[in-house]
Amino acid sequence: MGQQLTTTKTPDEIIPSSIVFLARALADENRLRIIMSLAKGEKTVSALVEELGISQPLASHHLKELKRALLVTVERSGPFIYYELVDPRIATIAGDLGGLAAHLLANRTTF
Amino acid sequence: MGQQLTTTKTPDEIIPSSIVFLARALADENRLRIIMSLAKGEKTVSALVEELGISQPLASHHLKELKRALLVTVERSGPFIYYELVDPRIATIAGDLGGLAAHLLANRTTF
DNA sequence: TTTATATATAAACAATAGTTTATATAACGA
DNA sequence: TCGTTATATAAACTATTGTTTATATATAAA
Secondary structure: OOOOOOOOOOHHHHHHHHHHHHHHHHOOHHHHHHHHHHOOOOEEHHHHHHHHOOOHHHHHHHHHHHHHOOOEEEEEEOOEEEEEEOOOHHHHHHHHHHHHHHHHHHHOOOO | OOOOOOOOOOHHHHHHHHHHHHHHHHOOHHHHHHHHHHOOOOEEHHHHHHHHOOOHHHHHHHHHHHHHOOOEEEEEEOOEEEEEEOOOHHHHHHHHHHHHHHHHHHHOOOO
């Protein structure tokens, strides 16, 4: 178990695949909203479920993917499980993508 | 035809979906390699096909997706069609993701 | 014109990924 | 230990996406 991220590859091969790996984490609206929410501080699953209006199993599923992508850490406190962003840079990068998207949309010629 | 990116939505809804839209463009290894290659200058389809070692229809397919994501522009010159990155920031952001990925991998506790 | 080259498109298929529903596990208070 | 709450997991289903194969279109040279 646990996705193999490193093998015997040249940097040219390693880097693209690890970029793709993180980009995938941002490429789903529910995961992105989880990331943005966690950027404001650690949260329990139920807090995310309520805030985002998604089902509990769906939240757990996406949190597991974010863990697989090394983006979140998990900590239990009694019956609650807190998820926390490992590195806030992922939210910054998401913001950069949003800025670029806004720029591309504003300057696009074709509809 | 042409994906609807803007509707009557609040910024909270527009921004996530446009981020997801661009993140998807980076979330495939072949598209990412096309972006990285175009970051070094405009290229014809055949040049990309040769450089990346992918089939011509596959290259055309991914280039069409990048065009849909507003990331590339197209220009014909004789029988050749040149693709060019609209904004180099997409490559910068990809690089940022790579830097973060390297950091996450270096600092990860679980395998 | 015909032929060759460059690219796009369409159809079929394969593979991934997201979602729901149902159920299991873990913690804790009564 | 029983019931309740919080979360995870598994299975089934659906939807989306990537790839190949075959064919169409466009340009230009012979």
